[in-house]
Amino acid sequence: MGxxxxxxxxxxxxxxxxxxxxxxxxxxxxxxxxxxxQRRQExxxxxxxxxxxxxxxxxxxxxxxxxxxxxxxxxxMGS
Numbered sequence: 345m346g347x348x349x350x351x352x353x354x355x356x357x358x359x360x361x362x363x364x365x366x367x368x369x370x371x372x373x374x375x376x377x378x379x380x381x382q383r384r385q386e387x388x389x390x391x392x393x394x395x396x397x398x399x400x401x402x403x404x405x406x407x408x409x410x411x412x413x414x415x416x417x418x419x420x421m422g423s
Contacts, residue, residue: 388394 389398
């Protein structure tokens with residue numbers, strides 16, 4: 345007993361429809377996540393910690409005395 349070929353195409357169409365719906369849902373979820381991340385970043389930038397971090401990064405970039413190849417912490421044996 346074989347299947348009617350029309351059932352196979354109906355199943356394939358349903359599978360394709362579900363796959364497209366899944367792609368749309370995933371795209372919407374990614375867009376919502378990006379918006380939430382943007383809001384969190386804006387809130388952080390406005391916070392005291394965000395302003396301090398920004399000031400610290402700016403000071404590091406503007407620092408004339410960089411440790412060109414030197415380790416930040418030096419360790420010595422003995423005293």
